[in-house]
Amino acid sequence: MIHTSQFRYKLKLLIIFFRIVTGAIFVFSGFVKGLDLLGSAIKFDDYFVAFGMDFLIPVSLPLVIFLVSTEFIIGISLLFGFRTYWGAWGVLIFMTAFTPLTLGLALFNPVSDCGCFGDAIVLTNWQTFWKNVVLMIMVLVIFDYRKKFKPAYPAITDWSILIVIFVLFTGFSLYNYHHLPIIDFRPYNAGTNIPEKMYIPPDAPVDEYETVLIYEKDGIRKEFDLDNFPWQDSTWSFVEQKSILIKEGYKPPIHDFTITTQDSNEITDIVLSDESYSFVLVSSDLAKADKEALQKLDTLSLYCNQTGIKFYSLSSSVYSEIEQIKTSQQLSLNFYITDETTLKTIIRSNPGLLLLKEGIILAKWHYNDLPEIKEIRKSVLSMVIKKARQRHERTSAIISVLVLFLGVSVFEITRNSLVKFRG
CATH class of the missing domain: 3.40.30.10 (Glutaredoxin)
Known part of the structure; x- marks a missing residue:
């Protein structure tokens, strides 16, 4: 009986841990994409082009606004226990849709990265897929135990809180869209020294390529490397040579910034x-x-x-x-x-x-x-100082609110989670 009780308690803690981690990931993912709706819309455009769905490009921004706000609110639902039953359904639908998509991205690599964490954390397509596999395991456990989570408040209160947060977060995202992201994760943020971020150290690794030689015989083409190509066999005729990147070298944060004139002179x-x-x-x-x-x-x-x-x-x-x-x-x-x-x-x-x-x-x-x-x-200088001060004050205020919110949240989650789960 004691062992059974201990097992149930540990299982209870594990399920709560899965819920909190999954909720936090969805909140973070939605937040960083909400900072940069335009960047997320550009990424969706890349998806549509890659999958031959160019006709959806005009609706990429409205789609991003809806998906980002929905992702954020699902995370809030799981993290704070607001209608967790429906949050479990929402996160399952999200993961069921996007996990196969990320597998396709990993296999065929139509876009360089999925953009799941905006520019805050850039993952390769395979990293994204395995992240989703781990997340999917947690989501399946959460979904299986979805009826065990007690509602935080009465239904009307829970839904009212979620709707208000949804509206406020959508407004926050639109503010960033109609101005500039209040937190800029890209390499060209204010204060950036562009030449420094373009610098490549002398001892930095360089790109490594493999040379492939293509020969043809009796209408059949075959690839050879430099060590075994049939240069002495006259029955093979050379077709072409190509270089394949096998290992990427060091790439500075800013590597594609050039300014040219109409006459192609670089300035x-x-x-x-x-x-x-x-x-x-x-x-x-x-x-x-x-x-x-x-x-x-x-x-x-x-x-x-x-x-x-x-x-x-x-x-x-x-x-x-x-x-x-x-x-x-x-x-x-x-x-x-x-x-x-x-x-x-x-x-x-x-x-x-x-x-x-x-x-x-x-x-x-x-x-x-x-x-x-x-x-x-x-004065240009005074204007710059004023602009920098305003940016610092705005960012500091938002970060302070987020830290306070996070602190209270961690306390409330820790205190309430154990009593809001029917183990």
Whole structure:
């Protein structure tokens, strides 16, 4: 009897542990994706293209908003015991849908990573799949014991809390979308020294390739390596040679940042080594850029030209399209070319604005928060300090609330879990 009681108690603790861990993972995953809805939508676009479902791209953002908020609320349900029975159903549906998907990603590698933790934690496709396998085991246990969890409060209270949290979190996510992520996990966050993050140490590992030689005989093609190819056998005819990457070398955090002129002259070093302040307009796709914001930035560029402040405009659009848009919108901006993916990574805004000095990103603005000329006229430095202080205060406030929330949560979860489970 004693051994049976001890076993049941340990099983009870294990099930509660599974519930808390699974809930915490879903809350964290939903939170980091809610910080960057646009980045998550871009990842969904990659999925749709990879699986031949391009027609779904227009609904990627609404789909992301719904899935991210749902994922977050499922995590809250499991973590705090709000309608855990339904939370168990929700997490099972999620894992049943996404575990086979991640297996397909691991096998065929149509996208580089799943984006399940946004840019906060980047996993390979195989790491994601095995993470989901472990998580699925915990989810199946939670689902099997779903009727054992007592509701935290009466049904109306539980559902009201979940609905309020769902609405608040959706609003939080939309705030980050219409401005900039309050926490930026990408390599181009404010304060980043771009040249430092582009640096490759002399002793860093380099990419390793295997050379494959393809020969043909009697209509049949065969691959050979450099040690056994039939160079003396005239019955084989050489077709082609290819190099296969077998081991990737060191890749710096920023490895694809270049700025080129219309004549294909690279000016990256000139921009990054400039010791004066430089504003940089960023538009990944000029045709889709907010027109009103482009007009404001055009006015800002004219002011900068008059006052000696450098102003660069970057886009991935082709020059013919750029000139057409400049003519139709009467813009005087002088554009340079940068890779589209890089521009989307730099700032989640189209257009967006950076302030650089010696390659250091001093400040970033969404087009909804562009600085006024009168602010710049007072002092660029004071504006940067003000921007940095506001960013620090906002981030500190949010982190403080989250830490307090986490502390109270851990206490409540530990105190209540043992009495809310019918062991």
